[in-house]
Amino acid sequence: MSTEASSRAFDEAQTYIPGGVNSPVRAFKSVGGTPLFIKEGQGGKMTDIDGNSYVDYVQSWGPLIFGHRDESIEAAVIEAVKHGLSFGAPTEAETELAHEVVSLFDSVDKIRFVSSGTEAVMSAIRLARGFTGKDDIVKFEGCYHGHSDSLLVQAGSGLATFGNPSSPGVPADFTKHTLLAKYNDIESVEKCFKDSDDIACIIIEPIAGNMGLVPADKEFLHGLRKLCDDHGVLLIFDEVMSGFRATLHGAESITGVTPDMITLGKVIGGGMPVGAFGGRKDVMAMLSPEGPVYQAGTLSGNPIAMAAGLAAIKKLKKNSKLYPVLQERATRLVEGMKAAAAKNGIAMVTDVRGSMFGFFFSKDAVKNFDDAAQADHALFAKFHAAMLAEGFYFACSGYETGFVSTATTDEMVDQTITAAQKIFTEIC
Numbered sequence: 001m002s003t004e005a006s007s008r009a010f011d012e013a014q015t016y017i018p019g020g021v022n023s024p025v026r027a028f029k030s031v032g033g034t035p036l037f038i039k040e041g042q043g044g045k046m047t048d049i050d051g052n053s054y055v056d057y058v059q060s061w062g063p064l065i066f067g068h069r070d071e072s073i074e075a076a077v078i079e080a081v082k083h084g085l086s087f088g089a090p091t092e093a094e095t096e097l098a099h100e101v102v103s104l105f106d107s108v109d110k111i112r113f114v115s116s117g118t119e120a121v122m123s124a125i126r127l128a129r130g131f132t133g134k135d136d137i138v139k140f141e142g143c144y145h146g147h148s149d150s151l152l153v154q155a156g157s158g159l160a161t162f163g164n165p166s167s168p169g170v171p172a173d174f175t176k177h178t179l180l181a182k183y184n185d186i187e188s189v190e191k192c193f194k195d196s197d198d199i200a201c202i203i204i205e206p207i208a209g210n211m212g213l214v215p216a217d218k219e220f221l222h223g224l225r226k227l228c229d230d231h232g233v234l235l236i237f238d239e240v241m242s243g244f245r246a247t248l249h250g251a252e253s254i255t256g257v258t259p260d261m262i263t264l265g266k267v268i269g270g271g272m273p274v275g276a277f278g279g280r281k282d283v284m285a286m287l288s289p290e291g292p293v294y295q296a297g298t299l300s301g302n303p304i305a306m307a308a309g310l311a312a313i314k315k316l317k318k319n320s321k322l323y324p325v326l327q328e329r330a331t332r333l334v335e336g337m338k339a340a341a342a343k344n345g346i347a348m349v350t351d352v353r354g355s356m357f358g359f360f361f362s363k364d365a366v367k368n369f370d371d372a373a374q375a376d377h378a379l380f381a382k383f384h385a386a387m388l389a390e391g392f393y394f395a396c397s398g399y400e401t402g403f404v405s406t407a408t409t410d411e412m413v414d415q416t417i418t419a420a421q422k423i424f425t426e427i428c
């Protein structure tokens with residue numbers, strides 16, 4: 001398999017674009033390869049510019065739950081384009097998509113659209129601060145909430161609760177309002193409440209997908225809800241990744257814990273740039289122009305993006321049996337890979353939520369970021385490169401979640417397991 005054209009394209013891209021990519025994870029740095037340049041996708045597969053075809057388990061990092069070039073989404077976009085790309089004035093499609101989300105999520109009375117998950121989370125946090133009149137926020141190690149300043153935080157030294165910036169360019173003055181807690185560890189959250197009486201919100205991925213797939217324990221989420229209620233603090237579920245991926249009605253429908261606000265992205269745009277944040281009526285009423293908390297966007301609720309999102313959500317709603325089917329397929333995939341690994345003495349732990357799947361090369365269960373970091377990421381890098389060479393496109397980091405789509409066929413899953421079997425024999 002030649003990837004010469006991709007290598008050449010990457011060299012050229014690096015001349016004009018920092019690192020050759022417009023989002024760092026695409027650079028394959030953590031697995032040590034060079035990124036493939038993609039020419040086109042169709043269904044469950046995509047093809048690079050050298051003409052190699054891959055079964056795609058990344059799906060644009062989540063959005064493409066119907067695979068590439070879904071007919072109804074494509075048709076909706078083409079139809080919308082004919083009426084104009086953007087107006088900067090309200091369109092009915094915005095209300096229609098808002099109505100769909102409000103009817104699907106018990107926790108959401110009102111919703112606002114933005115153009116990315118980062119923007120959704122950033123705005124939700126501003127709103128939580130405006131609503132409560134408090135400044136501090138609690139986030140969890142290993143959860144990713146986009147690249148806004150106060151969320152680019154890593155653990156402080158020693159026992160410090162308050163985070164340090166995880167990137168140059170982020171003033172420590174900004175991150176001193178971000179408290180870091182340990183995922184699935186309620187005591188670490190209680191400590192935050194001891195250290196600060198100025199907490200506006202807790203933000204969490206209820207089904208974490210950015211340290212590999214690590215769902216939160218139900219009791220833990222119930223514990224967060226109680227702490228929030230006891231202290232007058234808002235609970236925000238960041239479902240930019242898990243929303244419409246794990247289930248149609250949000251993590252609240254499988255955990256029984258109702259957040260005050262949620263953030264959405266990825267699937268809600270059907271492949272176009274869309275993010276959203278929504279929640280309780282009294283909280284959302286604080287948002288401009290209804291209330292004083294400012295938030296805006298020239299291309300927010302863009303008609304083409306709304307058309308794509310609406311087509312995707314309507315299709316999901318029409319096919320309610322789709323999630324168990326996707327879950328069964330994803331389970332068969334990871335169980336098959338796990339069995340193949342075990343045959344070669346390699347330990348793997350796996351998890352599945354709807355169309356999301358995760359696996360770690362680890363003997364022990366993974367409950368938080370420290371556990372995820374202890375998995376064998378060197379082995380993952382080898383596995384990734386070998387699978388890619390066989391035509392299977394997995395996310396290029398052991399800290400990512402994989403996805404199956406409705407276009408991922410049983411045959412593709414079988415082929416993947418067979419390839420994994422061959423690779424585990426070779427790399428052991």
Ligand SMILES: *Cc1c(COP(=O)(O)O)cnc(C)c1O
Nearest residue numbers: 116117118144145146238240241
């Ligand atoms: C992807 C992601 C984001 C950021 O969304 P962008 O559209 O990349 O800005 C935020 N939160 C979670 C949970 C995500 O998975």
